[in-house]
Amino acid sequence: MGASNWGMIWTAVMPLAVILYYFFRKKYKDQHVSSTLFWQERMRELQASPYLKKLQHHLLFYLQLAALLFCVLALIEPFSESETLAGNDFIFVVDTSATMLAGSPSHFEKQQQEMKNLAAQAGGKPVTIVTTGISPKVVIRNEQDLEKVEKTIDLLTINYESAEIEQTILFADTLAVNDSTIIHIFTDSLDRAVLANKIGQSYHVHGFTETLHNVSIRQFGLSKMEDETRGIVQLVNNSEEALSATVQLTSDSVEKRIDVELAASEELLVPVEDLPNKQLWQATVEVADDYSADNTMATYLAPPGDAVVIDSALHELIASGFRSLSLDVTLSESSQLQPGSGVPLVTNQRNLLEGPTPILLFGRNDENPFEVVGQIETKAHPLFTYASLDEVYVSQLYPPIESYETIATIDDHPFIQISPKGDIIVLTDAQLTDWPLSPSFPLFLWSAMESLSGDAEFLGYFQPNEHRSVSLASQTGEWEIFREGTYSHSYIEGSGPFIAPAEPGIYQVVGDEKEMTMIVQLSSKEKTLVTGSTYKMGQAELVQDKVRFSYVPFLLGIILLLVVVEWEVYRRGITTR
Incomplete structure (x- = not known):
């Protein structure tokens, strides 16, 4: 507590002048005395406390005196000081992984309060907030408005991803302005070895030492x-x-x-x-x-999808395409194919389509091809989500299979068909097209394996916020994600990779009249609680200032209020005369 303008203390004589003025001013008032017998008694009463009597009957005096006293205080500019955080600017690295939910209240809630306390001590210095994850994010950059910083901290949420704290610290280092930048790391636990070889910056780690049950x-x-x-x-x-x-x-x-x-x-x-x-x-x-x-x-419980059996009578380029997908590829003679094995088969044997095994049919052994000319036209289907057939040339096609759904045509002739049980029929041979030489060919094979070996009602396992390419195709091009009947978000085909929800659980992916199930799971790293500690490391140049809080604005508000009250008292006094 102090004052920055003690030279104005002389203005304290103004309240004294007002007091003296009220003490000695002459004010005559008619006084009716019923008898001279009471005159001496009345005079003695007035002379006993003349000054106090004057003060008791003048509310305006008190208001004016109070206003002058507060004016004197405002003129000497009183203030209070507190030390700010060491450093010229600050970077808050915030761990938003799932383990921050441990404890009651949770570690994350405690760290939010700690961040707000430190932001209040920053004294208007720039604050940057970075959240952890596979892709660290800058939430605010060099913000000096305390209210905005606190609001941002309140809006931070857990994203359930693995923290990837080392990667996030490297990213935060690139945001440091100079050697006096202090990086505060808010996490549950961080090994000192992570920061052991870092120089030039100062790191303050805010961890937790409590041992929890899990x-x-x-x-x-x-x-x-x-x-x-x-x-x-x-x-x-x-x-x-x-x-x-x-x-x-x-x-x-x-x-x-x-x-x-x-x-x-x-x-x-x-x-x-x-x-x-x-x-x-x-x-x-x-x-x-x-x-x-x-x-x-x-x-x-879905069937395995990491193996495929290929008819050795087919062109070698087909087997090469499957090997590029890191699948377990088995070549088998046409007579030795086992349609009851449950492993997807790639063949040209038309009769195998009647069995329970999923089939990718390339060509037909029971028909002869005919020549075609024209561009390939495709319908909306998951097989073509990543495999574009625009530049593919096909010289000949086999006759189509009746009652099968056609999803690609050439000059109105069926090129690719889907059977009622989900088999995929490509009505050409590898030697009758340049498709195996196109980058879209292995992408088509990957989509075909996803369709044949996977479950049409199961989209897959995901980690929180995982970005992945998935085979989704619908008439509208939009898929909605729900959890227990509650809408989560939407995915638009072609807008980028599919992004899994943040919170673990079972979700339904709905598009047109089709519904699939997806499972979001925590990573193994987020299933172990580790006890940490709070410590400081680094050799940055520390700059510590004091922040000054002035009381002048509050005093001016009080003075204005007193003036308003004084005017009201004066107005009422005039009207009652």
Whole structure:
């Protein structure tokens, strides 16, 4: 507390002058005395306290005196000082990974309050906020308005991605203006070795030393038997105490519950037998721990899609195209193809289309080709999401198969067809087209394998906010993502890669009249809680200033209020005369 203009203290004589004026001014008032007997008594009463009597009857005097006193205070400019944070500007690196939800209140909520406290101490110096993740993001840059900084901090949310803290720190280093930039890292735990070799900047790590209880589901898998499904759940007790838990498996209205005991730091495999043959299951562990984001995991029982059997009678370029997809490619004689193996077959044997095995038919062994001329025209279909056929040349086609859906034509002749059970028929041979030499050919094979080996109702497993190319095609070109019936967001075909939702869970992807299921899962890194600490590292040039808070604006407000009240008192006094 201090004053920056003590030279104006002489103005304190103004209130004294007002007091003296009221003490000694003459003011005559008619006084009726009923009898001379009471005159002496009345005079003694006035002479006993003449000055006090004057003060008691003058409210304007008090208001004027108060206004003058506050004027004197304003003229000497009183203020208070507090030290600002060390440094000329600041970068806040904010960990928004799932583990920041641990604790009650959560680590993230505590860090938000800590950030606001530090921003208030910055004294108007620039603040930059960067969030972690696979792609670090600058939320605000060199912001000096405290209100905007605090509002931005309040709007920060968890994105459930792995923190990738080292990558984010490297990114933050590029934003540093000079050697006096201080980088504050808000996380739950950061190994000192990450910052050991960094020089030129000062790093302040804000971690947590508390030890929390946590039980997580690390893995959840299903194995399909002949007439039932077997599940297995891997639990990990990331605590120093034994905990009791209940494992629950659910699918629609089916529910299985198993009670388990977990020793300190124990990993436990929990088998679940005699499950109904359902494809989508969710495992949940009910336990009294401090971190619930890793207590749920979902899985989908889909057929394997990493192998393909190719008819050796087909052109070698077809096998080469599949090998470029890193698939397990097996060549087999036409007579030795096994249509009941469940592994997708690539052949020209027309009769195999009647079997249960998914087929990619290249050409036909039961018909002769005919010549065609013209451009390829395609319909909206997932097979053509990434494989453009605009520059492909085809010299001959085989006759189409009746009742199959045609999705590509040449001069109104069917080129690619889809069978009712999902088989893909390409009505040409590799030697009758230059398609195998085009970059779109392996992309088409990849989409074909996704269609044949995958489940048409399952889009796949994703990590939070994962960007991925997916085969989606609809008449409208728009897909809506829902979770438990609640709308999440939309994806427009061709607008860029498909972006998975941030929060883990089971989602429905809906387009036109088609609906698929997708599962968003936490990464393994986000299922382990690590105890950290708060520390400082680095050799940056520290600059520490003091921020001054002036009381003059508040004093001027009080003076204005007193003047308004004084005018009202004066106005009322005039009207009552």
